[in-house]
Amino acid sequence: MTFSIDKISLSRTISSEIVLIIKDNLLRGVLKPGDKLPTEKELMEQFGVSRTPVREAIKILEAIGVIQIKRGEGMFITNNLSQFTLNPLIFSLIMHSNNMEQLIEFRQHFEVLLMNMIITNGQKDISRIEEVYQSQEERMNSDLSPEELADIDLEFHYAVLEATNNPFVIEIGKTIYEIIKPNMIHFKHSSNIERTLKTHNFYLELLRGNIDFNSGTVVQQMIKNNEEMVK
Incomplete structure (x- = not known):
């Protein structure tokens, strides 16, 4: 061909x-x-x-x-091309994937949006997110390869995406994470794993309502967490 x-x-x-x-x-x-x-x-x-x-x-x-x-x-x-696979917005993200600094900045604010969408949904169900987090606590250890740890890390973020129940957000989010994945931290020490779990726990506490999302420091903390996760 x-x-x-x-x-x-x-x-x-x-x-x-x-x-x-x-x-x-x-x-x-x-x-x-x-x-x-x-x-x-x-x-x-x-x-x-x-x-x-x-x-x-x-x-x-x-x-x-x-x-x-x-x-x-x-x-x-693939025989299962979805309506989003050739979406111009998705491909625009891919075409600009070489500008990692701006993509990371976009991800920082995108995850703030995710939290806000889930929190403002009166019927929110975060059981899957909690389940993934508990699984991460059990599975994440320094014996795993960087790639395996990155995959386990992303399971949490995919669960957050799914909790929005918004197909547009889910497809865009998955693309962002796939593009950023190669630049994510390669966990070689236990301190990296602990930081990941701490960040995910922070997100969970937000979703459980134990931290006030409207606090000015919350958004700043989320952005800081994202910056650390991809350095």
Whole structure:
């Protein structure tokens, strides 16, 4: 399969350009659900780039549900493309993912929004969030790899997303976390794990109503927590 490829722009990262090209080919019907993609080596040749940006693009596309990797068979366009998968806003976040500082700033205020949405919902159910937190207390230990600890950390944030019951917020949030994930702290010492659990417990106390969300210091504390989590 040969893609319809315009000249790759140097204003974005190469991996972001590859993601955009595949998205455009989907929108134009060159690619369809179920189609098998070229191999990694073939993509390198078609795009005229090295292996690294191709792999980065594949990770992004897999994370947002555009492609599915079947071991021993190859890469395929998923048959379950959702209405959000090709959402311009989602792809805008991906295209700007190289500006990590501003993305982190956005995440800081995004999580304040999440807390506010859940707290102001009179029928809020945080049982799943509490369950995930208790599981984290049991599972997080210094013997796990940085990747495993990052995955366990994100389980909490995904549970918070789901508690908003807002599909737009959930899809945007998942994309933000997938983009930020490689830059998250690699937990190598117990102090990092303790800080994560302390931050998650702070969020829980907010949701339980034990901390006044309207306090001016709460938002500042949440932003500070997020800054520490991605340094």
